[in-house]
Amino acid sequence: MKRRTLVNFLLLVSAALLAALVIYEPGGTDDPASPSPLTPLSRGEITRIHVKQDSNPEITLQKQGNGLWQMTTPLPLPASQYRVDSLLQLADTPSLGSFNIQDRNLSIFGLNPPKVVLTFNQLTLRFGNTEPLSGHRYVAVTDKIHLVNDSAYYSVIARPAAFADHALLPANSDIEGLTLPGLYLWHERDRWHAKPASEQITTEAIEALVNEWQHSEAMSIEPLGNKKPEGETVSLRLAGQDNAIYFVIIQRQPELKLARPDLKLLYILPPDSAARLTELPVSKSDAGTP
Numbered sequence: 001m002k003r004r005t006l007v008n009f010l011l012l013v014s015a016a017l018l019a020a021l022v023i024y025e026p027g028g029t030d031d032p033a034s035p036s037p038l039t040p041l042s043r044g045e046i047t048r049i050h051v052k053q054d055s056n057p058e059i060t061l062q063k064q065g066n067g068l069w070q071m072t073t074p075l076p077l078p079a080s081q082y083r084v085d086s087l088l089q090l091a092d093t094p095s096l097g098s099f100n101i102q103d104r105n106l107s108i109f110g111l112n113p114p115k116v117v118l119t120f121n122q123l124t125l126r127f128g129n130t131e132p133l134s135g136h137r138y139v140a141v142t143d144k145i146h147l148v149n150d151s152a153y154y155s156v157i158a159r160p161a162a163f164a165d166h167a168l169l170p171a172n173s174d175i176e177g178l179t180l181p182g183l184y185l186w187h188e189r190d191r192w193h194a195k196p197a198s199e200q201i202t203t204e205a206i207e208a209l210v211n212e213w214q215h216s217e218a219m220s221i222e223p224l225g226n227k228k229p230e231g232e233t234v235s236l237r238l239a240g241q242d243n244a245i246y247f248v249i250i251q252r253q254p255e256l257k258l259a260r261p262d263l264k265l266l267y268i269l270p271p272d273s274a275a276r277l278t279e280l281p282v283s284k285s286d287a288g289t290p
Helices: 003-024 081-092 151-156 203-215 273-278
Strands: 048-053 059-063 069-073 097-100 116-120 123-130 137-141 144-148 175-180 183-188 191-195 220-223 232-238 245-251 256-260 265-269
Touching (some): 048 081, 137 151, 183 203, 256 273
Antiparallel strands (some): 175 232, 232 245, 245 256
16 A cells, blocks of 8 residues: 555544544534434524635525525525525534534544535534545534534535526516517507517417416526627516516527526526427417317
């Protein structure tokens, strides 16, 4: 065995033994039969979440008066409730073991510096390495280092785009105008209009298309990057909004990819979304079906 490999192995074993000693020393851990929560906070008490990662912009999520969450940095966007819930679960996730942080060498636990820092309101959680024997993650909270199930860590390291709501439009959006390649639709005087006009374009078809835009969600969201997107453009005019929302159709198959240049985000939707979002549905009678 090479000397460097041997040294690394001995350090790993030492860290594991040290962790075992401090966790199972008298008074050094919670009762495993009824583990304590990682933090004293309940999920309902938390109104602000901040995530600081090494290689991504910092993420701030703020609870609104209506109970919904908003991302305020790095982009002002409605937040994904699923992602918010995955973070809130960390507040009362079971502490599988804990020991006092005083006089510990934090570097051994990957806590100096920490890999990720999560803040609930004013309470900070610092995430470190995994414990070699159990695979549990070290998390420092105030004056203690805890061990938690490592699945919790993956909720914290998601990229900022993943915390955005996957809906294409804000909740309860009222679309007043929709411009598609080769077709313009607008609502005026209590009815829908189309340009170019056609007897085959029905109100029901327009409302079905508009409904798709109001309720479609992306399978995933990725950063768009700094490159200007190229493709056909779709614009939507919402009631009460001065500026239209623009999407660029980057790709139709195998998945529909819609770029939102102002937010620098790329929405990836299922394969059948291209037809549902860019074409008027054809009625059975129009299709020749009896």
